[in-house]
Structures are given as structure tokens and as C-alpha cells.
Amino acid sequence: xxxxxxxxxxxxxxxxxxxxxxxxxxxxxxxxxxxxxxxxxxxxxxxxxxxxxxxxxxxxxxxxxxxxxxxxxxxxxxxxxxxxxxxxxxxxxxxxxxxxxxxxxxxxxxxxxxxxxxxxxxxxxxxxxxxxxxxxxxxxxxxxxxxxxxxxxxxxxxxxxxxxxxxxxxxxxxxxxxxxxxxxxxxxxxxxxxxxxxxxxxxxxxxxxxxxxxxxxxxxxxxxxxxxxxxxxxxxxxxxxxxxxxxxxx
Amino acid sequence: xxxxxxxxxxxxxxxxxxxxxxxxxxxxxxxxxxxxxxxxxxxxxxxxxxxxxxxxxxxxxxxxxxxxxxxxxxxxxxxxxxxxxxxxxxxxxxxxxxxxxxxxxxxxxxxxxxxxxxxxxxxxxxxxxxxxxxxxxxxxxxxxxxxxxxxxxxxxxxxxxxxxxxxxxxxxxxxxxxxxxxxxxxxxxxxxxxxxxxxxxxxxxxxxxxxxxxxxxxxxxxxxxxxxxxxxxxxxxxxxxxxxxxxxxxxxxxxxxxxxxxxxxxxxxxxxxxxxxxxxxxxxxxxxxxxxxxxxxxxxxxxxxxxxxxxxxxxxx
Numbered sequence: 001x002x003x004x005x006x007x008x009x010x011x012x013x014x015x016x017x018x019x020x021x022x023x024x025x026x027x028x029x030x031x032x033x034x035x036x037x038x039x040x041x042x043x044x045x046x047x048x049x050x051x052x053x054x055x056x057x058x059x060x061x062x063x064x065x066x067x068x069x070x071x072x073x074x075x076x077x078x079x080x081x082x083x084x085x086x087x088x089x090x091x092x093x094x095x096x097x098x099x100x101x102x103x104x105x106x107x108x109x110x111x112x113x114x115x116x117x118x119x120x121x122x123x124x125x126x127x128x129x130x131x132x133x134x135x136x137x138x139x140x141x142x143x144x145x146x147x148x149x150x151x152x153x154x155x156x157x158x159x160x161x162x163x164x165x166x167x168x169x170x171x172x173x174x175x176x177x178x179x180x181x182x183x184x185x186x187x188x189x190x191x192x193x194x195x196x197x198x199x200x201x202x203x204x205x206x207x208x209x210x211x212x213x214x215x216x217x218x219x220x221x222x223x224x225x226x227x228x229x230x231x232x233x234x235x236x237x238x239x240x241x242x243x244x245x246x247x248x249x250x
Numbered sequence: 251x252x253x254x255x256x257x258x259x260x261x262x263x264x265x266x267x268x269x270x271x272x273x274x275x276x277x278x279x280x281x282x283x284x285x286x287x288x289x290x291x292x293x294x295x296x297x298x299x300x301x302x303x304x305x306x307x308x309x310x311x312x313x314x315x316x317x318x319x320x321x322x323x324x325x326x327x328x329x330x331x332x333x334x335x336x337x338x339x340x341x342x343x344x345x346x347x348x349x350x351x352x353x354x355x356x357x358x359x360x361x362x363x364x365x366x367x368x369x370x371x372x373x374x375x376x377x378x379x380x381x382x383x384x385x386x387x388x389x390x391x392x393x394x395x396x397x398x399x400x401x402x403x404x405x406x407x408x409x410x411x412x413x414x415x416x417x418x419x420x421x422x423x424x425x426x427x428x429x430x431x432x433x434x435x436x437x438x439x440x441x442x443x444x445x446x447x448x449x450x451x452x453x454x455x456x457x458x459x460x461x462x463x464x465x466x467x468x469x470x471x472x473x474x475x476x477x478x479x480x481x482x483x484x485x486x487x488x489x490x491x492x493x494x495x496x497x498x499x500x501x502x503x504x505x506x507x508x509x510x511x512x513x514x515x516x517x518x519x520x521x522x523x524x525x526x527x528x529x530x531x532x533x534x535x536x537x538x539x540x541x542x543x544x545x546x547x548x549x550x551x552x553x554x555x556x557x558x559x560x561x562x563x564x565x566x567x
Contacts, residue, residue: 046460070463081455083319084508094454097447098463139454143462 095142306480308521311495316510329388333364361482418544438479493551
């Protein structure tokens with residue numbers, strides 16, 4: 001379990017409490033500036049909260065050595081940075097750094113899982129956006145973490161590549177890995193996540209099964225838009241009619 | 251052993267004995283009178299010092315470029331080389347430079363001062379931007395103080411000594427300088443080796459590197475220590491020698507898989523080779539007085555830098 005207990009971070013998070021379960025996909029949603037990426041960074045141990053604590057199992061995250069933490073939590077930042085244009089094989093192998101080994105087996109397995117073997121010797125500059133996103137996710141998988149925390153991993157991808165990456169993440173969740181994603185696209189969240197946390201101005205506005213946490217009234221209240229879901233569960237689309245008359249966009 | 255390490259080790263093994271023989275007077279070990287003494291007391295320490303100084307600058311350049319993820323980074327950016335030079339200039343200014351030990355000790359003290367100031371300003375946060383700006387500030391301050399020392403030199407001789415020394419050279423160096431520079435340089439390269447995994451993690455950017463267990467403060471401490479030891483000791487015995495730290499990683503990178511960790515040892519060897527060859531060429535050239543090593547390397551380095559910029563511009567176009 002990865003649990004946030006009453007997390008407070010100066011003007012960015014205000015008393016967020018949530019216990020995340022492994023083996024499922026949890027989406028963190030919210031308008032711009034709601035604190036989604038900040039919460040993900042706190043859960044990954046990259047930001048130290050002013051108040052509260054994050055527990056990984058029974059252990060406070062702050063008590064773990066950074067390398068121990070890195071072995072258990074894989075973090076994928078939003079910016080797909082790759083300096084020096086290292087070949088995909090070496091890029092994926094960076095996931096083994098916390099373990100201090102070359103992890104040939106794990107690197108090969110991660111590349112195979114994400115269909116990267118044909119590009120193994122290619123530099124990321126010669127990859128498409130989708131291939132690059134898969135290579136960066138493979139880097140996280142090579143570390144064999146218990147948790148995968150990804151900040152808007154689908155943001156720069158087209159529909160096909162979004163679904164492809166979600167398929168890979170679902171496979172990891174089914175294997176018992178805890179997957180936590182910051183998602184802007186509410187339709188992707190409601191159709192593909194098992195659970196959704198909705199943040200509003202640093203506080204938890206909703207937390208639960210996606211159909212409940214992203215119910216129309218929550219969307220109207222938090223995002224300030226007049227909207228309704230259409231379609232069946234698992235194939236929902238959000239129809240936005242406009243801004244709510246009473247709401248000012250932040 | 252990687253391809254790059256092997257390549258530069260072999261080239262260095264070929265160049266080193268040749269550099270011992272090269273000079274205004276070429277030595278034939280069988281025929282030149284007093285060849286053994288000239289080799290043991292003059293040529294050997296000078297060549298070894300070229301290797302030590304070059305290895306320090308090359309490895310520091312590789313570590314700096316890896317840390318800043320910037321191919322234009324140079325060890326001078328940290329302000330440690332100017333700090334060491336300021337220490338040496340102070341020894342000239344106060345008239346202590348005549349003592350063979352005091353000049354390098356002053357320079358090492360200058361390097362240590364710059365390292366301490368850098369660590370103090372950058373603090374424990376490990377932020378790269380603040381760190382680089384702090385280094386540039388120290389470099390600028392040390393440069394201004396050196397100019398002040400030159401303009402207020404107590405006599406013309408001191409001024410001339412300072413200016414000549416700042417050009418960088420390995421002329422008339424002895425075993426003493428080798429013993430002063432070699433241990434810190436080896437220690438400094440060891441610091442870079444300790445930092446190698448964190449430098450690799452930085453390929454993915456700061457946040458991902460931290461998620462992989464990189465501790466920014468610790469990495470910064472290894473780099474300050476490494477650059478301080480390699481560059482500080484290099485400046486202490488040879489003066490300012492520019493461009494080696496900038497050029498060498500570029501020469502080495504195509505022979506490696508481009509990870510910063512794979513660049514450190516081959517860059518040390520390539521730096522050693524470059525300074526050794528440049529110093530040998532400076533000795534052999536039929537100029538009235540021996541060409542200063544720092545000038546020779548800058549003459550090679552500036553066109554290379556221009557070529558690099560043009561290539562980058564072509565890449566961006």
C-alpha cells in the first residue's frame with residue numbers, strides 16, 4: 001500500500017489523505033494548479049511535505065534511503081528528457097541504476113514487453129513520440145518497481161498510442177503493480193482507471209470508483225464547466241456545454 | 251575495457267616515449283651526452299606532469315558536461331580554476347612565488363577557497379542553475395581580483411611574472427610538481443568515478459534522476475571535490491590551461507555509448523594525450539622563446555569551439 005496521510009505542502013496541498021492499493025490503476029485528476037503533479041511528486045518521495053507523511057507499506061517514505069525507495073517506486077516525469085541521445089537499450093538500462101547491476105534480463109524483458117527490441121540501438125531522437133514514450137516507460141519497468149507513478153504519460157500521444165500505453169500499464173497493474181497516473185483527460189480516466197482521486201485547490205474533492213469520483217456534479221463543481229457523460233461505462237465521453245455561470249476559471 | 255579507453259591508452263603509450271625524445275634538442279638515448287640525466291630529471295617529469303594535468307582537465311570536463319547536460323560546459327565554469335589562479339597570483343604579489351612549494355600551495359588554497367564558497371552558496375539544495383551561477387560569480391570575482399592584482403603589482407617584474415604564469419606552461423617543471431599534482435588528480439578522478447551512476451541518472455533530467463536515487467547535494471559534493479582536486483592541482487602546477495576540458499569529451503563521446511559514466515576514464519586518457527602532444531609540439535616549434543602551452547591549446551581549442559558551434563547551428567537549422 002502507498003498511503004498519503006494528511007499531506008500538507010505550502011499553498012499547494014492541504015491535508016490530502018488517500019491510501020492507494022496495488023494491482024489497480026489510480027488516476028489523479030483536477031484542474032490546472034490543483035496540485036496533481038505535486039501530490040505525485042510527494043508520493044514518489046521527490047518532495048518533502050510540510051505536514052503529514054507518506055507510507056510505503058508500514059515504512060515512512062522519508063525513512064527509506066533514496067536508492068531503496070527508487071527500487072520500489074518507479075517515477076515517470078511529464079517531460080520526456082533524454083540527454084546525450086543514448087541508444088534505447090542504454091536508456092532502458094538506466095532503470096537498473098538503483099539496483100547497481102546491468103540487469104540484462106530485466107532490460108531485455110522490459111524492451112520486449114513494450115515492443116522496443118527493433119529499436120534497441122536507435123537513439124531517442126530517431127524515435128516517434130509513441131516509441132519514445134514506450135522507451136521511457138520501459139526504463140521504469142526495467143527497475144521492477146512495486147509502484148509506477150507517471151505524470152501525464154499520455155499528454156503528448158495520439159489516440160492510438162494513448163491506448164497502447166494504457167494497455168501496457170493495465171498489464172502491469174494486473175501483474176500486481178500499483179499504477180498511479182496524473183491524467184488531464186477525464187474520459188481516459190473514467191474509462192481506464194479503477195479509481196480516481198480528484199484534487200481541487202490542493203484538497204481532495206473526490207476519491208472513489210471512477211464513475212462516482214468523476215460524476216457530473218463533481219466535474220461541474222471542480223472544473224467549473226457544465227458537462228455530462230454520454231455512452232456506457234468503459235466507453236464514456238464527456239460533452240461540455242460551457243462554463244458554469246457561477247464559476248470563474250482559475 | 252571500453253573501445254575508447256583502449257584507443258586512448260594505446261595512443262598515449264605510443265606518444266609518451268616520443269614526447270620524452272622530442273624537444274628543441276631531439277634526444278638519441280644512445281648518442282646524446284647525459285641523455286639519462288636529461289630524460290630522468292627534465293623530460294620524464296615534464297611529460298608525466300602533462301599526462302597528470304591533461305587527465306585531470308579531461309575527466310573534469312567529461313564530468314561537468316555530464317552534470318550540466320551541456321556539451322559546452324567546461325571545468326572553468328565552476329570558478330575553481332580562476333580561484334586557484336588567484337591564489338597563485340597572490341603568491342606572486344606577496345613575493346612568495348620564489349619558494350617552489352609556496353606557489354602551488356597558494357594555488358591549492360585558492361582552489362579550496364573557491365570550492366568552499368561554491369558549496370556555501372549552492373547550499374544543500376543541489377540546484378544546478380544556482381550552482382552554475384555561483385560558479386560563474388566566483389570565476390568573475392577571481393578574474394576581477396587577478397586584474398586588480400596585475401594593475402596594482404608591486405613592481406614590473408611581479409606583473410610580468412603573473413601575466414606569463416597565467417598563460418600556462420610546463421616549462422622547467424620537476425618531480426616536485428608531479429608529486430604535488432598527481433595524488434590530488436587521481437583522487438579527483440576517483441570522485442568522478444563515485445559520481446558516475448548519478449551522472450548517468452541525470453540523462454533523464456533532474457526529477458527522474460532523483461527518483462532513481464540520485465541525491466543532488468551528494469552529487470554536487472563529489473563534483474566540487476573532483477573538480478577542485480583535478481583542476482585546482484592542475485592550475486597549481488601549470489597555470490591556466492584552457493579548452494582541454496571542453497574539447498576532450500567531444501573527441502571521446504563518439505567512441506562511447508554516450509553515457510557520462512563511460513566518458514570519464516577515456517576523457518582522462520584523451521586529455522593526457524592532448525596536453526602531452528601539445529606540450530611536445532610547443533617544445534619542438536622553432537619559435538624564439540618556447541610557445542606557452544596554454545596559448546598552444548587555446549590556438550587549437552578556439553577553432554574547434556567555432557567548428558562545434560557551427561555544427562550545432564547546422565543541427566538546429
